[in-house]
Amino acid sequence: MSAPYKPVPEAALAGSLRDFRSPAGADLMARVTDFYAWQDLRREHDLWPYARSTSTAPTARCEARSDTGDAFSGINFASQDYLSLSSHPAIKQAAIEAIGKYGVHSAGSAALLGNTANSLLLEESLSSFLGGRQIVLYPTGWAAGYGSVQGFVRANDHVVMDILAHSCLQEGAKAATQHIHYHGHLNLDAMTRKLERIRADDPHNGILVVTESLFSMHSDTPDLAAMRALCDQFNATLLVDCAHDLGSVGEDGLGHLGLQNALDDADIIIGSFSKTFASNGGFIAVKTKAAAEYLKYYSATHTFSNALSPVQAATVLTALQIVRSEEGRTLRRKLMDNILYLRSQLANAGLETLGDPSPIVPVRLGLEGVGRFASRHLMALGGIANLVEYPAVPQGGARFRFQVMASHTHEDIDQVVEILAKAMRDADLEYRLGHEGDQDPVLSVPSATPEVV
Template structure:
């Protein structure tokens, strides 16, 4: 076993495969499904300790601020760190009005919905939130889900039948892809953001099946690349071929569209025109619930009584829906406008600094600043050295992105100051240098075919 390669470039599947390789195939076939993972924690700890690249599953000790006390997944302190790793874009999770909304909800309603929304799990805040979101989005119907993931999966699964088809952007979120594959075997991908690729796929499908249902799926802002599709073109194409468009607005709603915070839909002038809008309150609204909205009659009943993650899940708690309501109020206020302006300015500034350093920054200004690193080994080492310098960042690698396109996903908050951006950029430059130096030392003793990148 090449332990060095496994640690610096291996995936979870590779770790499991390394365990399987040392196990008798016959015994494994007769064993419990979970037995294959018995030694994984020990191996994982031993392997990662070799190079200290275990930068996943970190813990925050206290509120999510721009500076946080953190520890690794085993509870070992990482010290005070600059926080570029959380999805609290408007910095509302510790906002005094948000905290007070949660306290008031507890006093008035308690802490738990204690029932499915199809039965008696709805509360005054949840009903108010559905109405407020419908009005804000310019749509007639909105239904809440316990999570954004559940909203995406559940919407696709409820809408699509076995005889229908789903056509997704190849980089659509896992929740959307898994929902599609759970609904039908007729699932197709089109090239990322490519309208012509989408049209070719729709044209072929319609020729094969003149009357079947087709759902086109994309996102309004892709969190791995910070890029945006042409929503109007997607919607027009969908209707031209008798299809419906579903757009996941998780990462731009509340953050982009500086006038009103309605994301790419606002910027592109398609507010209220998209067939189905799904999203999450967990990025800009400080709450753990999601939603599906539409202008189509019957959507709410279809979701409530025909979507497993809604029908058979406990409804969002009154605390979460009260928090989301307060978050929406802030997003719509002058304070929300100021937060969006700061995020745009900080993103533009950080991108300019990183560009000047010769780094490849993906996409356009948003709360997400993805820095392409390439190889997994270099990326893991860079993330390790960033943490050692007191900057928390998220590493994204295969299978979340394509092989050899690993990236550091820097995530901004409205409370980041210019000095935080400069410190992050300086730490990144130093960390890349340290990672490259270590890789050269490692590769010096390896043959050309086994070089790590």
């Protein structure tokens, strides 16, 4: 093992963020301290791999610091700069020129005076990329997701949602209505049953069906045509969040909307600029001017939040030009080559990947405690990937989320797989040392989220 065995209290290996979600007590500040104590125990044993910061650009090899300030460096599979555009010379130049012309700040909501010429060009360019849709811009992808549900859904309406839909969509739904109906992940039979029941009881109000074109923890995809058909059958509206695959997947960069020829199937498309498009920000794309204008004044995260900065608008505009160019196609082919190579090298090393080929490659770890050890070893050995644990994924379904970039080399991949295999062997051993007598706990992985209906 890379470090001598040091006993770790069980409390640092067990528990989850969910345990502290609803603290009791009248003093709002006092009741949050239990979380801090648990977090700090993990930190003390180097088992808190979150809130790390880069000290260099998020390139294939990068330097970073832990949340306690310890420096480390390594092969970076924890950035979502999928086409590696964040350091592209043309994009940096566009950002510099935007600063020269507009300064650094948009100084207002897009509903007032916050737009710039570049944000209008970005709307036009996105519209043409997405088959002529109307575009509304948001300061983040999260704001777009939240605003897309909160903007359209009212208290008597229903939201039918995949249990793994992103937090922005779930929070938007909670803000809009109490009629939220979750169905099991990608389970169209369960979705059908929900729709049947809702329509039998309520023919009058709206139903918004919410899904993602690429689920970011599982790297899997719904059948969008089948969802469209169900929406037509039950008079429902289909929303698809394409944060992770738009720009990065498919010959034309349209992600699964393009691969499934489903661009027209979604009534509402939302996307984020924070993955492939080298910036912060997001958008909603709808089919009519009426729907876009409604969002501009009724989705709170557009109306009551400052517009994209001039630098962000110029950056995304240039990134989109590259995404749509021959260079973009070449980068996507390189990215997919890296994805397939990583998945095959992981399989050769006896490691289990989840989902389908996409820039997100989840690697199964199992128990949270094993995952925490594995994350510590990976970082110490010079590999950087994000640990995902319950409640973001099912209990006992901890995983690394490797995020692949076009700029990774096969050598980066070979090295990281070797490091990962060692980190996982060490983690398994360390966990077993502390749990002698337990019944093969490391491999006990339930297959579904417990609260799924």
